[in-house]
Amino acid sequence: MNRTELLSTVLSLSTEFSPREKTDRPAVLAPVQGLTDLMLKLRDHSELSFDMLTVATAIDWIKEGKIELVYILISSTFKHSLQVGALLDREKPVAPSLSSVWAIAEWQEREIFDLFGVRYLNHPDLRRLLLEDDWNGHPLRKDYVDDFMLERPWR
Amino acid sequence: MEITGMTAATMSNTEVPVSSLDERIKFFQNEPQSALATQEYFVNMGPQHPSTHGVLRLVLKMDGETVREIIPVLGYVHRGMEKKAEYIGYRQQVHLTDRLDYLCALMNNWVMADAVERAMKIELNDRILTLRTIFAELQRIQSHQLWWGVFGMDLGAFTPFLYGFRDREKITAIFEDTMGARLTMNYIQPGGLMYDIHPEFPRKVKDFLKYFKPILNEYDELFTGNVIVHQRLKGIGILDGKTAISVGASGPVLRASGVSYDLRKSDPYGVYSKTQFEVPVGTTGDCWDRYIVRMQEMRESIRIVEQLIDNIPEGPTMVMKFGAKIRIPEGIYYNQMETARGILGVMLVADGTEKPYRLHFRTPNFNNLWSVISMAKGLRLADLVAILSSVDIVVPDIDR
């Protein structure tokens, strides 16, 4: 399945998907509400069968005031991949947990929570993954300020 | 611990509860039901423990010798690499990747360099690609040699460790000739290679291959055929293919579970499409399969290098102007490759400047560690050590 075919198949799957520009692989944007159901559709579709969640991470678009969740899915049978994005409100980022769809999402979501502060609903074990439980703030946010962190004094 | 730090965006999402490690441990605590029931206890394995391969900490709930629950606690080498990457240019990212999974530093370099090249749509010549492939395969052998030695040590046999390192040093010496470094090479750069190869490089590689092929049989004699090894590995830590895919395991861990998914075959990069090699696949996905798959991979890597080493094409080893500023057009770029431990991915979010807006490393050990949790429950402590070792964890790669 080439890029356009894949994209059209995905877009025909649900009207809630919208194509995303400026990516090197087929990419769609999905609404946050019902993300779990959409992902289940992508995983169980016979021609798509995205059974591996390779990347789950987030991007802090501070100018737009959004946090974008980025999921890159890979099919182990057809070897094609798809990028799914979802935009959250930056001030109050809440998203549904995908740990029921892919087991690994549990950890990836913990990491995103740790570094970006995205809260996941229905997550089995939402706590920080890499930093201490009492860490103040979420370091990968663009406006993260830490007195400990040193700026490089020269360019 | 008192650390001064603040966030600009203070969160007020009280409706989603956040747990902590103490709460998690309490969650698994349960009092014995009767006087006859055994009392379960918690024990810390790590951060300083000989067989966690670094500073991984596992909080184990044990019932005698049996592991009931595993709570991994990560972050003991979390260096904030992804944050640092936002402050430095694309060329400098390569040296960060060296310190991710330091046992396959060259392959990590390659992923980063390739991500930049694909984003900038730079065409490379055959010499660069061939050399990169040879280096990657040599590094795969080197990484598996170390794994083999450490695997033996974790099972209680100390001698394989020294045999593995004896041969690993030979590849290290070959690398050192060309790159001047033994472990963190920083050699494969966006646009080519740092320098041309050492003139003696092809001869030394051929000598090494000639030396190493019989040595692999020696490895088998020392360790593979041992009856205790069979007893310790067979049927232990079974990871079925479906679970392996669901947790996103990759590399030998996934292939031992019977899923033939190797990026070198399915999405060829470098000059892998021009070479003949098999992808070893296991059947049951136990520790023994992972062991055999890795041993076979060493043989296949030898095959690949043998095909390439005799006819390295001529040409320049750097196609970009060295030192030129790299600016990547706006967009999200994702590139992945097969390292010795699995799929290493780099997600670049570029905003048109010299520095990435966001850089994310998708590391193989992160997912592979998760598979350990599902494998080791209900087994003995010694099995947990064997499983951890058969999955071949590198902790700085998980923590980044």
Add this chain to the structure above:
Amino acid sequence: MGLINSQNAPMIEAFPGGPAFLTTIDTVINWARSNSLWPLTFGTSCCAIEVMMAAGAANHDLARFGAEVARASPRQADLLVLAGTIVKRMGPTLQTLYAQMAEPKYVIATGACAISGGPFIYQSYSTVRGAHELIPVDVIVPGCPPRPEAFFYGLLTLQKMIREGESIRRPGERRKPVLAALPPGITIDQIRQELILNLEEKSVTKPLNEHAKMENLTWKI
């Protein structure tokens, strides 16, 4: 040994021949200690491969110096080799490990990360800038990662330090960290001074209070 210790050392010294006796005992003890440095199996990242593993393996063989008996329990180890990055989360654990070791104990910090934070000295929110902020360090071995030979030089430097020390009259006395692989006589303070001067010259935008901050790092446990 409780019989001869720092408390009754002055008494022994008062006897005729006492100083010579103490010196002889010192020499013997120091000889034993310097030749039997059992390391703790501890490594955080890349340096552990070179310094702990490759150095102990067949080609380099740490055993030649009698230091291959790697103990997994800190109670039995003499030498803590800090191989790799130390992050904030590791800090309390590292201090515990150091406290658990029995006197006399020695620390070698290897690699840029354990010395100063290395590549992660700037723009990292979690990397400790040098292990000396947490525990006393005896010898530092530069490199990223240092070669096994460099580590051996560090080990030999430590052996020399132990032999020069006075283990009865001044037990547990610590000096400033000695930098292995540089001409003798250069201390870590001199290196720091030079580093700061260097930073001042290269500094383009930021005022110098950043460096002052670097000097008085405020992170406590």
Add this chain to the structure above:
Amino acid sequence: MSSGSNSLIQGVSLSQWVGGNAWTDTPWLAFAAVLGGTALTIGFMSLTAMVLVYAERKIAAHFQCRLGPMRVGWHGILQSIADSLKLFFKEDIVPTNTDHLLHALAPALCVMATLLALITIPLSPSISIANMNIGVLFLSAVSGLGVLGILLGGWSSNNKWSLLGAMRAGAQIISYEISMTLSILVVVLFAGSMKFSTIIESQATGWWIWRVPVVGFVAFFIFLISSTAEINRTPFDLAEGESELTAGFHTEYSGLRFAMFFLAEYINLFIASSLGAILFLGGWMPFHIGHFSTFNHLMDLIPPGIWFAMKVCGLIFLSMWIRWTFPRLRVDQLMRLEWKILLPIGLVNLAIAACLILSEYYFFVWNPL
């Protein structure tokens, strides 16, 4: 030996030197002899342990294509002295939450058990500290005390890893003691005595390992495996399995107390190897082949002490060879090996041995001259 003495332990040196009942006639001399004997034994023990540690490090190094200790003295020959001096002068940590009395008692118990076991071992016809007529029984009883020290050490340390290691050691040593005793019993049956010197003298015409070919060899094999397990060496080093339990039962021990565990471990290796040499390889009896009288006379020229030392060294080398080759067994596999494989074989072997003795049928009864 004066059979009239009512003490069970009859020191050969004591009664032979002094004659008569030493304790009533010349108590000061007897006391001095006991003191001297103890000092000699402890000195011999420390020296043996040091030599064994050095040998182990050198042999391991050469198995692994490296050199081993090289810098302290000629080829690192003073390495063990440096190590023991260092351990002697190292801080002795007693963690706060331990049971202080038991914590201190455990290593002493271990060393005491090995010391008591060591005095029964006859090194040559003329050198033996306590050649008692129940030597085998005494040795197996006393060596069982060692596990008490390990259990106490692990339990009193108040550390979960220590406890795990101690429990493993307890289960392992007590289980394998059965097999070891069964294999020793085979020899005791053949020799008809529990006295070590009698057992050795009974092998003048042929060593038990091949004098009764299959039975003797099976007994030796079981003895080899179970004695390796008894002394906690690879592939049975679960009690201190470094990659699993950090340091096992002695995780919380430092300095001199740890050194005592270390000492006991290596002396146990010596005792187990000596026992193997005495019971199965003819002790100090020279190697004879049938009717090659010239060869046999040549062999007789070598002093018995050297013969014994050679056999012990051979067994120790074998033990080190095994240690640096094999991986470690898992705890349940260890138990399975003992209770399901070694124990039945040992029992059957003992029964066959008893039948052979009843029928007075030995395969190779050599009369060299």
